[in-house]
Amino acid sequence: MKIFPVAHPLLKRFDRWAGPALAGLALGLLLLETTRPLRRRTRPRTERWVRNVLLAAPSLPAMRLTLLPAMVGLTQLAGPRRMAHQAGRLPAPLRLALEVLLLDYLGYTWHRLLHSPLLWRLHRVHHCDLDMDLTTAWRFHFGEMLASIPYRAGLPAVLGVRPATVLAYEVVFEAFTAFQHSNWRLPIALERQLAPWLMTPRLHGIHHSMVHRETQSNYGIVLMLWDWLHRTRRLDVPQQAITIGVPALADPAAQTAGQLLALPLAPLEPWARPDGSEPQPTPAPTPPQVLAA
Numbered sequence: 002m003k004i005f006p007v008a009h010p011l012l013k014r015f016d017r018w019a020g021p022a023l024a025g026l027a028l029g030l031l032l033l034e035t036t037r038p039l040r041r042r043t044r045p046r047t048e049r050w051v052r053n054v055l056l057a058a059p060s061l062p063a064m065r066l067t068l069l070p071a072m073v074g075l076t077q078l079a080g081p082r083r084m085a086h087q088a089g090r091l092p093a094p095l096r097l098a099l100e101v102l103l104l105d106y107l108g109y110t111w112h113r114l115l116h117s118p119l120l121w122r123l124h125r126v127h128h129c130d131l132d133m134d135l136t137t138a139w140r141f142h143f144g145e146m147l148a149s150i151p152y153r154a155g156l157p158a159v160l161g162v163r164p165a166t167v168l169a170y171e172v173v174f175e176a177f178t179a180f181q182h183s184n185w186r187l188p189i190a191l192e193r194q195l196a197p198w199l200m201t202p203r204l205h206g207i208h209h210s211m212v213h214r215e216t217q218s219n220y221g222i223v224l225m226l227w228d229w230l231h232r233t234r235r236l237d238v239p240q241q242a243i244t245i246g247v248p249a250l251a252d253p254a255a256q257t258a259g260q261l262l263a264l265p266l267a268p269l270e271p272w273a274r275p276d277g278s279e280p281q282p283t284p285a286p287t288p289p290q291v292l293a294a
């Protein structure tokens with residue numbers, strides 16, 4: 002059995018079904034965020050899109066050729082082990098529900114780890130985008146994909162998750178990543194209904210704020226349950242009050258694709274603008290509003 006079975010039948014199925022489905026979703030979100038934008042743009046779209054596509058060019062193949070095969074390879078290798086054997090005794094729907102909850106919780110905790118000093122070196126490449134839209138969902142340093150393998154493929158294997166579940170959840174993970182980064186203005190009433198349960202574009206917009214305490218919130222991938230349990234859920238920031246980005250990395254001239262690829266090697270910056278000032282939160286609206294426009 003291989004650790005990276007690139008051409009495994011499950012991955013071939015992923016390419017045949019999930020690939021086109023995710024591409025269709027992306028096209029739909031692109032149309033929606035263009036016709037119903039949520040936040041005002043601060044930078045020309047082409048400037049950011051070119052950079053984001055150049056970053057995706059190595060990171061999407063890195064995901065398909067290393068992370069996804071490792072998810073299948075490692076969970077297959079660990080299949081006969083004790084945890085998987087114990088999990089196999091559970092009723093099928095219960096086992097599936099537990100696997101999905103576990104994978105979503107691992108997504109939340111991995112995202113929190115990405116904000117720790119060591120991994121922030123990689124993750125800040127994603128966060129220093131100066132606007133957020135669908136293309137931000139692909140703007141990851143390829144090193145972040147490689148670094149995620151032990152956590153996002155190794156841990157599910159150790160904990161007895163099956164290869165098909167881990168890959169099926171990955172489709173949902175990618176779909177929500179695209180959805181939460183899109184600049185689509187959902188009807189506010191609908192988003193207020195969804196927000197207690199699922200990660201939405203307004204909630205994730207708060208996570209990409211330049212205000213530190215706002216960045217340290219809304220880490221979830223699909224479910225808001227984990228942010229609620231860990232008290233990292235934040236609902237009260239109006240979208241137009243948000244400045245997207247990282248304060249020390251706000252100079253667009255210093256964000257060429259080459260500079261962004263080399264960014265993990267640069268020293269860690271303090272959470273402040275180059276002049277030393279720190280972005281301050283906008284006072285909460287009174288009366289308090291959930292997810293104001």
Ligand SMILES: [Zn+2]
Binds near residue numbers: 128208
């Ligand atoms: Zn983040």
